[in-house]
Amino acid sequence: MTLQRRLNRLESTLAARPNPDAAATFAALAVALDRMAERKAAGCGTVQRKLAALVASLDRGDNGNAARPT
Secondary structure: OOHHHHHHHHHHHHHOOOOHHHHHHHHHHHHHHHHHHHHHHOOOOOHHHHHHHHHHHHHHOOOOOOOOOO
16 A cells, blocks of 8 residues: 555544534534424424524524624
């Protein structure tokens, strides 16, 4: 195996590693959605607005850190 092929193979292996920050964010989102689903199933009236706001923020690419006017 040539040196270049070996380097390419190592680079592809490194690129395949999962991002721990992305995995943690996804896990937190899944927990939040589960809680919202439980609240909605229990008849909570405000959870639908929160779900709509979450979907809208995801559509805009807002990660929750954007400045909001008060």
